[in-house]
Amino acid sequence: MIIETFITTIFQQNTRVLACEDTRRAVCIDPGAAADTIAEFINVNNLNLQAITLTHAHLDHIGGVSDLHKIFPQAEIILHKDDEVLYYNLPAQPLLMGIPRGELKALGLEYETPPTLTRNWRDGEIYAVGNLRFKILHCPGHAPGHVILAEENLRKVFSGDCLFAGSIGRTDLPGGDYEQLINSITDKILPLGDDLIVYTGHGEDTTIERERTTNPFLTGYQITQGKFA
Numbered sequence: 001m002i003i004e005t006f007i008t009t010i011f012q013q014n015t016r017v018l019a020c021e022d023t024r025r026a027v028c029i030d031p032g033a034a035a036d037t038i039a040e041f042i043n044v045n046n047l048n049l050q051a052i053t054l055t056h057a058h059l060d061h062i063g064g065v066s067d068l069h070k071i072f073p074q075a076e077i078i079l080h081k082d083d084e085v086l087y088y089n090l091p092a093q094p095l096l097m098g099i100p101r102g103e104l105k106a107l108g109l110e111y112e113t114p115p116t117l118t119r120n121w122r123d124g125e126i127y128a129v130g131n132l133r134f135k136i137l138h139c140p141g142h143a144p145g146h147v148i149l150a151e152e153n154l155r156k157v158f159s160g161d162c163l164f165a166g167s168i169g170r171t172d173l174p175g176g177d178y179e180q181l182i183n184s185i186t187d188k189i190l191p192l193g194d195d196l197i198v199y200t201g202h203g204e205d206t207t208i209e210r211e212r213t214t215n216p217f218l219t220g221y222q223i224t225q226g227k228f229a
């Protein structure tokens with residue numbers, strides 16, 4: 001699998017292009033901004049962008065969808081239905097976060113309404129990208145419609161803002177729920193297996209084993225639940 005990471009916004013979000021080396025089929029996970037840079041990588045490497053695959057609809061993950069879709073209009077745009085309200089209200093998201101209207105342009109946070117979604121993720125679906133197979137798992141808590149993409153054959157998971165190296169996603173934004181997030185991680189992400197490499201939405205890569213055994217949000221929970229191993 002080709003994995004290229006782009007840090008495109010002031011939020012240090014990890015945008016990624018994933019591609020099947022054999023077929024050159026590709027997706028872009030969470031284009032935060034900088035569509036020109038992403039498009040150049042896709043074109044220089046002779047990749048065929050089949051979809052913009054969104055883990056959730058916070059502004060730092062979808063701010064580049066409009067521009068990228070203008071360059072690759074054939075690419076599908078896929079998001080879980082429970083994040084559609086956030087998606088179509090992208091222009092208002094910075095204001096909801098408390099950023100003054102007068103500062104939006106200077107911060108690169110002045111957005112148009114993003115293009116219409118092609119379809120919604122279904123929990124448990126297997127999504128093919130050439131020879132790659134991603135299992136889509138609905139993991140609410142950070143955002144209501146958050147999904148993760150797990151390539152179990154290649155032992156990699158793209159966790160968005162559910163799980164970070166040493167931390168977890170914030171749950172204070174609209175639709176966030178701490179208990180739900182902990183349950184998503186412990187019931188859906190950790191069971192994928194200790195050896196999986198975790199590609200997170202912000203910060204460095206990690207592994208499930210490292211987070212299961214050292215992430216303070218998870219070790220504390222497992223002790224209280226009697227699950228600590």
Ligand SMILES: [Fe+2]
Nearest residue numbers: 056058142161
């Ligand atoms: Fe987020």
